[in-house]
Amino acid sequence: MNYNFINKINGWVVFAVATIVYLLTIEDTASLWDCGEYITAAYKLEVGHPPGAPLYMILGRVFSFFAAPENVAFYINALSALSSSFTILFMFWSITLLLKKLILQSKKSLENHDQIGIFISASIGALAYTFTDSFWFSAVEGEVYAMASLFTAVIFWAILKWDEEISQLQSNSLANDISPNRWLLLILFLLGLAIGVHLLGILVIPAIGYVIYFRIKETTNKGFFITGVVSILILGFIQEGIIPGTISLASSFEIAFVNSLGLPFYSGSMFFFALLVAICVLGVRYARKNNMHLLSNSLMGLVFLLIGYGSFAVIVIRSNANTPLDENDPENLVTLHSYLKRDQYGKSPLISGPHWNSKESGGEFEKDRYGEFVVDANGKKRWNRSSDPSNWDDSNPIHLRKWVVGDGEVDLKGFEEEADAEKWMNQQSNNSELELEEKYFVTNADLRKNQIPTYEGEQSVFFPRMYMADAKKIPGYIYWSGYDSNNPDIDAPEGKDEKRLPTTRENLRYFMSYQMNWMYFRYFMWNFAGRQNDIQGHGDNMRGNWISGIDFIDEARLGSQKHAPFYTSQNKSNNKFYFIPLIFGLIGLIFHYRKAPKDAFVLTLAFFFTGIAIVLYLNQKPFEPRERDYAYAGSFYFFSMWISFGTYAIIDFLKSRVKINNPNINIGVAGTLGLAVPLILATQGWDDHDRSGKTTARDLAKNYLVSCEKNGILFTFGDNDTFPLWYMQEVEGYRTDVRVCNLSLMGTDWYTNQMKMKAYDSDPLPIGFSKDQILMYGGTTDVMYFQEGLYYLFLATDVKPENFKRLIDLRLENPKNREVAKTKYVILKNDIVNAIKNRVPYKDTSKYINFLNKDVNSLSASIVNAYEMIKKFPDLNTSFDQFDKGWGSVDLSKMMSYMEKDYFFVGTKTPEGGLTEALNLCPANSFTLKVNKKNAVASGIISKEDIGLCPEELSITIDAPITREQIMILDVLANFDWKRGIYFSSIGNEVAKSLAKYLKKQGVGYEFTPLPGNNLNIEKTYANLMKNYSFGNMADPTVITDYYARRHTSDYRKLFLTLANALAERQDTLRATKVLDRSLKIMPADVVLGFGDDLYGQPTLRDNYDSYTAFIYLQSNSNTFVSADAIGTSSVTPVPLPGYQGLIDQSSKINLAMLKQIDEGFAKARYIMGGSKGKTFKGSQHRPKLSGQGTIHEYAQLYLKLGEHKKAEALIKTLIGQYESVVNYFVNSDSQVLLLNSPDQSNSDILFAAIHALHMIHSTAEKESDKTKAIRRAIGRVQYGVQEKEDELDKYLQEWENLLKENEPVISEVEAFKLLEKDEKYNNLKTNLDTAIKAADAPTKSVQILEKSLAKVHRNVSSLLKKANAAINDDDDDDSRVIVQSKLRSLERYFDEIKIIYDYGVTK
Secondary structure (H helix, E strand, C coil), rough: CHHHHHHHHHHHHHHHHHHHHHHHHCCCCCCCCCCCHHHHHCCCHHHCCCCCCCCHHHHHHHHHHCHHHHHHHHHHHHHHHHHHHHHHHHHHHHHHHHHHHHHCCCCCCCCHHHHHHHHHHHHHHHHHHHHCCHHHHHHHHHHHHHHHHHHHHHHHHHHHHHHHHHHHCCCCCCCCCCCCCCCHHHHHHHHHHHEEEEEEEEHHHHHHHHHHHHCCCCCCHHHHHHHHHHHHHHHHHHHHHHHHHHHHHHHHHHHHHHHHHHCCCCCHHHHHHHHHHHHHHHHHHHHHHHHCHHHHHHHHHHHHHHHHHHHCCCCCCHHHCCCCEEEECCCCCHHHHHHCEEEEEHHCCCCEEEEECCCCCCCEEEEEECEEEEEECCCCCCCCCCCCCCCCEECCCCCCEEEEEEEECCEEEEECCCCHHHHHHHHHCHHHHCCEEEEEECCCCCCCEEEEEEEEHEEEEEEECCCCCCCCCCHHHHHHHCCCCCCCCCCCEEEECCCCCCCHHHHHHHHHHHHHHHHHHHHHHHHHHCCCCCCCCCCCCCCCCEEEHHHHHHHHHHCCCCCCCHHHHHHCCEEEECCHHHHHHHHHHHHHHHCCCCHHHHHHHHHCCCCCCHHHCCCCCCCCCCEEEEEEEEHHHHHHHHHHHHHHCCCCCHHCCCCCCHHHHHHHHHHHHHHHHHHHHHHHHHHHHHHCCCCCHHHHHHHHCCCCCCCCCECCCCCCCCHHHHHHHHHCCCCCCCCECCCCCCCHHHHHHHHCCCEEEEEECCCCCCCCHHHCCCCCCEEEEEECCCCHHHHHCCCCCHCCCCCHHHHHHHCCHHHHHHHHHHHHHHHHHHHHHHHCHHHHHHHHHHHHHCCCCCCHHHHHHHHHHHCCCCHHHHHHHHHCCCCHHEEEHHHHHHHCCCCCCCEEECCCCCCCEEEEEECCCEEECCCCCHHHHHHHCCCCHHHCCCEEEEEEEEECCCHHHHHHHHHHHHCCCCCEEEEEEECCCHHHCCCCHHHEECCCCCCCCCCCCCCHHHHHHHHHHHHHCCCCCCCCCCCCCCCCHHHHHHHHHHHHHHHHHHHHHHHCCCHHHHHHHHHHCCCCCCCCCCCCCCCCCCHHHHHHHHHHHCCCCCCCCCCEEHHHHHHHCCCCEECCCCCCCHHHHHHHHHHHHHHHHHHHHHCCCCHHHHHCCCCCCCHHHHHCCCCCCCCCHHHHHHHCCCCCCCHHHHHHHHHHHHHHHHHHHHHHHCCHHHEEEECCCCCCHHHHHHHHHHHHHHHHHHHCCCCHHHHHHHHHHHHCHHHHHHHHHHHHHHHHHHHHHHHCCCCCHHHHHHHHCCHHHHHHHHHHHHHHHHHHHHHHHHHHHHHHHHHHHHHHHHHHHHHHHHHHCCCCCCCHHHHHHHHHHHHHHHHHHHHHHHHHHCCC
């Protein structure tokens, strides 16, 4: 056999299989998350997020060069597909190299059966990795991870080729004209290129080091150790020295040449690179001349590495072109350095650092002037982290190109424009001494000192894993570490939250249980054992776990997977591999270590650095926004290689242990068994990786854009409501007139400045602040504070008198303010005059009074004069404070024009008489925004018909400080003059919340409108949902709608339901029904699952309890309903239980007030009846949250209310099957599964969400209106022939009555009735009539179905709770047992509560 030829052909065959698979399952358009951004950056060579992927951009541009705009995403996705299939190709060749090397250890040449065994084993391993979950996921979307995997594969294959040729060289079988070291140069070039895609490619460097060491040196302990150290140092040198280090040096040269030597811009950069080239060239020549081969090869390798790394020049070049997507604006090497270091994302501590509650150096608990600790609303002492930050570290200087005014020694101020710099310089009194030059200016010079907290002593720990002091993360830290601040057996230092610091054991427990187990091992098992579902979980046993498919193993960890809830069993990601891939991999691992331990160690090292080392480096926090398995695909790559070794191990076992000497049988058996691995991975994984037909991201983007009027402004918040929109506009050219503004990026100066430029058909944002004001850390718009009081502004700041007068004039422009101020000024003036008369010597009183009256004809001047008096009479502060109130509302446009002029960028006076650093202090918190109705009509914000409804102005109130992105929203509002529509994707910050009453849903987003009314634009929403929006092919069961897509389908369903409810309230039943019909046609309940996801914005039980309008607790020892106040008292007053109302009925304020009373009643009842003496419980803590239940059950309710019983019945049948599957899961699992929690959810939440949904539907179904019931009964009486049967019976009874009269003397009336009761015809007629009446009056079929289901559910849950109580372990410690018992009692009480409602509704 021609080994090399077959090896190549076999590799290309495997490549072809992978290519076909990936191209068949590829997504047709952009995906969610970063894909839209990457495709956009690649198509137009724009600048994406740090640290950039320039090589990916270039190759993506090549791939999409000839594609039509609508096909660009497909072609760039195909780049990922081909990168992945090439990864499989090089994986195959790497495996054949390793297996060949292993076999040739014991023989000189390969026999035919050896070759066949190698090719079959390698094919199985390569195909197995082809179908692994994480790798396949990245292969079908436009992201960098597929190409990063390719570089990892090629680099590893190249070092194996070097190893093979060196071996041949050592055995004198290599041609003289071949130099194996060429592979090392190729590797270094590939490493440089890989940096231009993702840093994952460089993680194989330690493995490369050991391949070289094992080949050229005898293995010793010392050599082994030194190789490891050197390899890690080389990895660190490339990651920190080459990648940011060369640019850091270049930027230092650049700054020095420009600032110190006065040379032109870019001269320092050019000199540095010229020097670098000269050093490399001269160094190589010197090394070769002196036969210093190691130095020569090292320098050549460095040259090739830098050449590959040179792709980053594209970032600088394209940033200088000011592309629409130009993140961080890295226009020169100085700003590129920050870009490469990812400064905007911050860093995680690795070796030493704080816990989440560690005290910062110099911090202290605040005290008031009496020496008492200041406490917050919860009674906790307030920690001041920066009380004395003198020991804190400085932040990095930020150098930007500016026109700088200096005095020859110190740079005073930098400006973007030369004219602004000259203007400022001429305003200075010493302008003749000042100099102006363009150079690099440290924009954060005044702010960078002592900015980074440090931690001393026991407050800083080794290997910190729980470091982020974010209130959203802390519950996760506590959950995963087992931290218990109340444990009396643990003695640890106090933290800034007055609780002890976590211990080393808790820190390591978090590392092992969360970072290693949940965030790595779980992903590993997804790929080689199986996956529960695609729902992102946070530690519970019902979302996102690994499974095997072997019932007893899975049930012990996760509860009964045989009876898994429908959202798991019907989830396309419910994959079961039965450990087959894992077993083959472990067999291969053991076999490899037995036969070739050095090579096995190399694979292990690569497996470690592409997996566990990443875990160590990332130091991941709880509640990541998405699953992160794609980051570890390299680790799974190397483990998959052992699957090939596992297959070959079977061949070896059959030959050496079973003694089967027929190699064909051995290979056939091993191949057949091994083939099970890729087959089970492929068949189980196909449906959840087949993204053909999926258009979620593109549809979402189109829907956002189509919701906006021409030239509108759309404010977005996150990745998934921004990146797909960038793709649609930049790539497909759709609605480029809409300006998409991401508020997360708007917090930066570079992005804000980009928003001030025109882009395609969209005008710039009307922002009045200059670039110098917008500058981060050096401008005036980092934060804006709001302070209404004139008293504070005048007395506590250095505001200029003319600006103070401007503010008063602005206030008085409002006629209402003027009237209030006039009245209040009279009172204030009297107080001042009385103070003058009582405290000033008589001879001086006229002077003060004359001053007060000198501008009597000007109200504003009089007020200014009054405030001057405060300096003489500071004890009149109460009078001035009262005067301030009630007339502070100002015109927003004029107020922001003042802020744009920095009139109120003021310092605050200190007790010592100094001034604090200047603040952007807006001296108002209540604003009016005038409505330009003419412009509003022209821009489509309102229609001509709505002009009469439109107010003259809007009122806006903002109290909390706001940051740059919100300041810019205010500025846009102040300047847009209603010429453009303004839209928000969600209401997510203080300014948006302040506008909430003017934000109306008109589809997926909110429109800013001056019109009064509810928060839904019914007609626009109806047009969008029914006509304008795109929803793809979600109704097709073969098209995947995964977890992240379902986050949006959940919003769609809520929107459809909200619209249908609004139409139903208008009695527009026809359109309401059409809305529900369209929603279910687009997203069928049995195809697009709507339960179990931890969806944002899901209602809790507290939110849903308004559906029970005044639900009263039932005492345990009686059947009396009692009010909350009566619980626990001797007098118990019975209260009737009100009717049960559905959620759609929208309870009144009274009901919400009663809800609060009920909650308090539950809390008392649980305390008294639960037996937990000495403990108090809040009702809301014990009520399950109905998270993840979705809104689909409310569709059934609304169908019933609309009289669409057949549609309701069809939907109810589907929902009953789904909800019963949830109950069955708990019933068939260990009872303790019910009590399991994660940081964000309890399992009992899911159970009771299902029960609650059933009850809500039943309540609506059972509560038909009298009119509906009368109509249904009338129809039923006709349908079942009640009248005919009544007439027939009456006729027969008349015959009996006649017979009775004829025979009256003989037969008595009593005897006649006795005879009648025995009469067969009478009984038949009576039975027929009774049956017909019962059928006519029977509840709807929906009610019957629901009651049958609820009866079964109630029986099952009652049994489950009893079983859980019986399983409480008396051997547990007291606290654990009390907690479990308390939770069970809470669940039992809640179950009793909903059964009471159910029973009451049925019996009534």
